[in-house]
Amino acid sequence: MQSLFSTDVLWKKSVRLILVGLLLIAGHLHSAPSLTREACNKPLYLTFDTGHMGVAPYIAEVLKRQDVKVTFFVANELTQEGDGTLGQYWQKWWQQRAQEGHSFASHTFDHVYWLSDESKHQNTKTGVQFWVKPSAGELKGQRMLWDAKAYCGAILQANERIKALTSKEPLPLFRAPGGKTSPALLASSKACGYLHVGWSDAGFLGDELPSEQFPSAMLLKKSLANIKSGDILMAHLGIWSRKEPWATSVLEPLIMGLKDRDFCFKTIEHHPRYAAWVSGHSAQ
Numbered sequence: 001m002q003s004l005f006s007t008d009v010l011w012k013k014s015v016r017l018i019l020v021g022l023l024l025i026a027g028h029l030h031s032a033p034s035l036t037r038e039a040c041n042k043p044l045y046l047t048f049d050t051g052h053m054g055v056a057p058y059i060a061e062v063l064k065r066q067d068v069k070v071t072f073f074v075a076n077e078l079t080q081e082g083d084g085t086l087g088q089y090w091q092k093w094w095q096q097r098a099q100e101g102h103s104f105a106s107h108t109f110d111h112v113y114w115l116s117d118e119s120k121h122q123n124t125k126t127g128v129q130f131w132v133k134p135s136a137g138e139l140k141g142q143r144m145l146w147d148a149k150a151y152c153g154a155i156l157q158a159n160e161r162i163k164a165l166t167s168k169e170p171l172p173l174f175r176a177p178g179g180k181t182s183p184a185l186l187a188s189s190k191a192c193g194y195l196h197v198g199w200s201d202a203g204f205l206g207d208e209l210p211s212e213q214f215p216s217a218m219l220l221k222k223s224l225a226n227i228k229s230g231d232i233l234m235a236h237l238g239i240w241s242r243k244e245p246w247a248t249s250v251l252e253p254l255i256m257g258l259k260d261r262d263f264c265f266k267t268i269e270h271h272p273r274y275a276a277w278v279s280g281h282s283a284q
Helices: 001-030 032-040 056-066 088-099 148-166 181-189 218-227 248-261 277-280
Strands: 045-050 071-074 103-106 110-122 126-133 144-147 232-236
Touching: 032 181, 032 218, 056 088, 056 248, 071 148, 088 148, 110 181, 126 148, 126 181, 144 148, 148 181
Parallel strands: 045 071, 045 232, 071 103
Antiparallel strands: 110 126, 126 144
16 A cells, blocks of 8 residues: 555655756747747838828728737828827827837828928038928918928937827837939938838739729739748728728738748848848937
């Protein structure tokens, strides 16, 4: 009887040790999702510019469901609901995206398009000047002559506003509306602390194209066929002119299809082209 009792005790102790070991292994695996993500060798950088926000709630749902972090380039544009993309109406939406770990950068406050450099009458005091046209705000549609200080101010204003809404520090990066720039504009913005972020050729997801000529199924097929590792992808939080909303029919199938091809998603500050700049210019 004594030997049987000893054997039973030893067996129970062995089982407990095995269970403890399994729990420790499971805990380690559960606590290290970041290691798995970092091991991904095919990163993509999904970005969204602001828009009419009609599909913004849906986009947020997809990003959360798919566990994808993106970078939002923000301007204070007209919206279907509320007082502008950076108005109080949308504050909670932006706060939730900040809490989820998404990143923010400037798209110029009034969505200011660069038109051309002014070369005929350069002012030696102000330096280079640019013809610009905001597509939002009180000066919407007006053609104006700005110097570098004014353009940098438009970048900063958007960043200050998104920080006020979310309490999260935006990146020292910007995207010019339409991607329209000049070497002089890029040099001026870089001098005041902002590096420009465009997008890859295959990363143009086509949500601003007319749906009659570019149906969503066509855009999805093209993106899945052409996107490659390292690409910066670009879409919007709603496009006024497109009749068939891109996001509701393309975004989630696109993300899932890219994941099936072993791609992963990172925010733009992790892109090798911008990582060192962000590290050296972020607020302390």
